[in-house]
Amino acid sequence: MSDALTTGANREKDDPVLEVEGLRKRFGGLVATDDASFAVERGEITALIGPNGAGKSTIFNLVSGFYEPDAGTVRVDGTDVTGKQPHEIADEGLVRTFQTPRKLEGMTVREAMLVGAGDQPGESFLKLFTDAAGVAAAERANVEAAHEMLERFEIGHLATQPATDLSGGQMKLVELARAMLAEPELLLLDEPVAGVNPTLANTLSDHIARLNDDGVTVCLIEHDMEFVMNLADPVIVLDRGSVLVEGSPDAVRADDRVIDAYLGGESA
């Protein structure tokens, strides 16, 4: 942990999984993302923070392909994915979660988990008939992996519950576990503890730290400052659509420009 702070983003990273350069998005007269550039280093937990309207969610949607940028580039693991479809970007190893957990009606938790696994032969209509044995073998392996993943998140007992009957916090855990089944290079977490009680927020924080120890790179948006400051390093501060500063939690917390941005004053 260093106290280093850079004005704008720190672009001098050795092995970035995600590189964003000059990203711009305009909605009518509103410039939501204005020339945002930053990088996410492999193996770290990087947080994007900033006051409401700073453009955090827009950047997530641009990076994951849900919005098309007006300008700029996004590279995942060195591959240019700018303007690609969300599923193509997911195939490159970038998997995101959503702010409000998405409910899958009529499915059990393990069924909802299974959607996460990538490269399933059973997702090809033809192979259901030409390679039934291969489909069954893959499905068996995936069911087993789903059970194991649920165990790792300590929610194994929910496997056969209806996916719609979970509490908000359990849904967050399921969503995280499902994203992990997709074996991501980079996990984008959109407000992982929004609307979650403090105890569960700690649990989630521990889970994310454990995933990171296992080698998963994480990039997250969060409003809960305590959560961010305990978990993430580095922290990237956004203001008005572009990067203000980047640094360690302590350095960011002490910086006047960050405080000004949050208090609504003129940034230096």
Place this chain on the structure above:
Amino acid sequence: MSLRERYGGMTRAEQGVSLFVCGFTALLVVALLTGGLTPSYTLYLAGLTGMYVLLSLGLNAQWGYTGLINFSVAAFFGLGAYGAALVTASNSPLAIPGGVLVGLVLAVVGSAVVATAIAIPTLRLRADYLAIASLGLAEVVRQIVLNQRDWTNGSGGLRGIPDVFAGWPVLGPLPGELPGLQFAEYAVGIPGLFRIRVLGFTLGEPFWTDLLNFVAVVVFVAAVYLLLRRVHRSPWGRVLRTIRSDEELASALGKDTYAFKLQSFVLGSVVMALGGVFYAYLVAYVDPGDLEPINTFYVWIAVILGGSGSNRGAMFGGFVVVAIREGTRFASDILPARLPVDVPVLVDVYGAIVSDFGSTRLLIVGLLIVLVMRLRPEGVLPPQRELLWPSALEETDE
């Protein structure tokens, strides 16, 4: 498993549906024996049910699995019926050479091509656009069939469609070779209480032909049902169900939702076209009236009533729709023409309904939908709770 155990293992809805189907079939058998229904009309009803079941299975594969709103069921049904009829009808202006199989291929390929053509521009947009485009497509297809006389014979329709197996080895001449069965008429009853006449008909070549058609429908419906059940509980079907709940989630997890929606749409449309093919052979005559939008809505009713997303529900819905459509033809004969109690307004309403069931049929359908939505919004037979590839659980479930 004994019948009793099997019945005990069902949910209440399943028990109710089985009892309803058994009771209704028993009613048909009684009507058949007492001469209320002729044998060939009974088989026609069964064939019509099979056709509606195919249509609702097809729509279920689009709306029930994936959440695609298709208002052109009648168009795909029509493509199937005309595809078959253009090849085999005696007055077909195109006189495409070939038999039943060529007609079948034409229907399947034609519907798949049209489904792809309408899906490509609309599936990338929001869900409502497919609904609007399909509504337009239904009308376009109907107008083409109505006005392109040198292809379709216009409002004159196509007639003289032979039996399914006409000209086939073994199956073709079979009905003529089977013996005619004569059933003498009997009178049964309890002396002093009532007497009815039963049986008293002959089953000859036409009956055997109809029976063979019926067997063909049953085999096809069963094959389509088994195929759909297999794909519905596969990983492929799971992606479709994810898209129905949340398309963004599916694409965030790396699924090419556009490709899946396209496959689901084409699959459903082809199944609907198969329903059309059977209809052509069932009534041996097709005309543009069969493509009226009302047929699309009957199928929607079947799927919603049965339970969106459930193959069995779609089959049951198809059954109920035929029961309503055809049953109301007889209701005016069975029900007394006047209400026995004399309540002024009620008598008038009752009289209006009973004297003209053809017009009030839709009223009944509407009431039924309101009731189902009010009491059981998920439909009569909603999908099973968990759908997993069957052999995947054998070793992990301890």
